[in-house]
Amino acid sequence: MTRSQRLDPLLRVKQQHQDDVAREVAERDRAVAEQEERLEALRRYAAEYSAPAAALTNPALLANRLAFRERLDAAVAQQVRVVDNTRQHADVERARLMLASRETHVLEKLSASYRAEESRAAEQRVQRELDDLGARRVRNTTRDDGEVPA
Numbered sequence: 001m002t003r004s005q006r007l008d009p010l011l012r013v014k015q016q017h018q019d020d021v022a023r024e025v026a027e028r029d030r031a032v033a034e035q036e037e038r039l040e041a042l043r044r045y046a047a048e049y050s051a052p053a054a055a056l057t058n059p060a061l062l063a064n065r066l067a068f069r070e071r072l073d074a075a076v077a078q079q080v081r082v083v084d085n086t087r088q089h090a091d092v093e094r095a096r097l098m099l100a101s102r103e104t105h106v107l108e109k110l111s112a113s114y115r116a117e118e119s120r121a122a123e124q125r126v127q128r129e130l131d132d133l134g135a136r137r138v139r140n141t142t143r144d145d146g147e148v149p150a
């Protein structure tokens with residue numbers, strides 16, 4: 001088994017790992033987009049609700065409205081934290097993907113180098129065999145003719 005063939009299973013494992021990490025990055029990106037959509041929906045709702053209600057003259061209704069707006073603002077702040085946290089997780093996965101990609105690339109280059117070296121060695125071996133064959137033919141021709149070629 002050649003060195004390049006011995007690297008093939010390891011290279012397949014690294015490529016599979018890179019694919020797994022890429023799928024995780026895509027999942028994290030979807031999660032970030034989903035959380036950002038939720039945040040945007042909360043912000044729109046809070047903006048709609050923050051419009052002044054001129055019809056509210058009852059202090060109890062006004063107090064309820066203010067309490068609800070505070071809860072909405074707290075929900076928006078909480079969702080901002082969730083979005084930030086989800087983005088951080090996505091960034092970690094993206095960094096893992098870069099590392100996995102680098103590892104795979106290094107192994108691919110090493111394997112290509114081994115294959116090129118093996119190919120050069122095979123070509124040299126074939127050339128030596130051809131040179132030996134040619135030298136034998138010259139010797140056989142010389143023996144048969146009894147002459148020494150000039």
